[in-house]
Amino acid sequence: MIEPKIACIVPTYNGKNDLNRLLDSLTTQTQKFDLYIVDSSSKDGTFELAQSRCANVLSISSKDFNHGGTRQLMIDRNPDYDIYVFLTQDAYLEDPEAIQRIVSPFRDDDVAAVCGRQLPHLDANPLAQHARSFNYPPVTKIKSLSDSSQLGIKTAFMSNSFAAYRRIAMLEVNGFPRHVIFAEDMYTTAKMLIAGWKVTYQGDACCRHSHNYSLIEEFQRYFDMGVFHAREPWIRETFGGAGGEGLNYVKSELSYLGLTRVHLWPSAIIRNAFKLFAYKLGQKESLMPIKLKKKLGMYKRYWDSPYAEIV
Numbered sequence: 001m002i003e004p005k006i007a008c009i010v011p012t013y014n015g016k017n018d019l020n021r022l023l024d025s026l027t028t029q030t031q032k033f034d035l036y037i038v039d040s041s042s043k044d045g046t047f048e049l050a051q052s053r054c055a056n057v058l059s060i061s062s063k064d065f066n067h068g069g070t071r072q073l074m075i076d077r078n079p080d081y082d083i084y085v086f087l088t089q090d091a092y093l094e095d096p097e098a099i100q101r102i103v104s105p106f107r108d109d110d111v112a113a114v115c116g117r118q119l120p121h122l123d124a125n126p127l128a129q130h131a132r133s134f135n136y137p138p139v140t141k142i143k144s145l146s147d148s149s150q151l152g153i154k155t156a157f158m159s160n161s162f163a164a165y166r167r168i169a170m171l172e173v174n175g176f177p178r179h180v181i182f183a184e185d186m187y188t189t190a191k192m193l194i195a196g197w198k199v200t201y202q203g204d205a206c207c208r209h210s211h212n213y214s215l216i217e218e219f220q221r222y223f224d225m226g227v228f229h230a231r232e233p234w235i236r237e238t239f240g241g242a243g244g245e246g247l248n249y250v251k252s253e254l255s256y257l258g259l260t261r262v263h264l265w266p267s268a269i270i271r272n273a274f275k276l277f278a279y280k281l282g283q284k285e286s287l288m289p290i291k292l293k294k295k296l297g298m299y300k301r302y303w304d305s306p307y308a309e310i311v
Helices: 016-026 046-053 067-077 098-107 126-135 145-156 167-172 184-194 215-231 233-239 245-257 259-283 290-296 300-304
Strands: 006-012 034-039 057-059 083-087 111-119 141-143 162-166 198-208
Touching (some): 006 046, 006 098, 016 046, 034 046, 067 184, 083 167, 111 126, 111 184, 126 259, 141 145, 145 184, 145 233, 184 198, 184 233, 215 233, 215 259, 245 259, 259 290
Parallel strands (some): 006 083, 034 057
16 A cells, blocks of 8 residues: 555644644654644744744734635645645644554545544543543544434534545545635535545544633534534535434533532533523524624634625
8 A cells, every 4th residue: 555645734823832732742643744834823923933843834814714714725735645634733642643543544445534532631621521522432433424314413523623634535525615614624524425435533543632611612612603504504404413412412411520520510501501502593693793793603703704794
């Protein structure tokens, strides 16, 4: 088998300390790859750090950053690779074989994309710890469109905090979209599955990545998720909904907290209620003015872009 040519792409913005930690972890990897960093005009020294530690650094205006478009820009500028691995600046790899593991499923010519497992950061709070254990189990699973009858929308689950894509599959589905508010990873994976490709969740390819979101940040993120699904109804129409995952999540979270942390139960229940409300509200975004949506959502720059208006 010919060794695939691999690029690792990291978008950055005002995350100097996080990036330093990630770059340290990349130096220990056993897999050969070329590193590319695209920085959105950081003001905290992130760009200078990137330049000092990486030979391939691109600076773009922060107003031009786009979750899908910026990642696709890096693919288009660097077309001579078989596989593209994406990481976010706030993730890092403890296992020296993490990148080797995430690209290993591409030995199967039918696999278009691979999602790695995310472990919580060492300072993650209990709710963030549970979120990672629930959504990122240690088992590996190969999925195709036919699995949607059992898995629903989770068939297309993907996270660009640690994910890899096959170039020819990306070309077939026209790459990452520019018009979505976020979840460009799920959008692209869904297109690949519909086109007949398989995707893999690789349970032994691990990164550290989690967020200790505040209640407001949880609300904002789920509002944006509601916007995404409202604007891309074909995903739920094709794959189905979450199939009771919300209730399963709440039960799992309360069980994870246990009686020793019963004092956190009210907070957990309120947070999940807020997330559901925010998601439902986001699905009704067509009834709201852009100014209000900008206040309610996390990705505020999206509402200044040409994609904000509903077509």
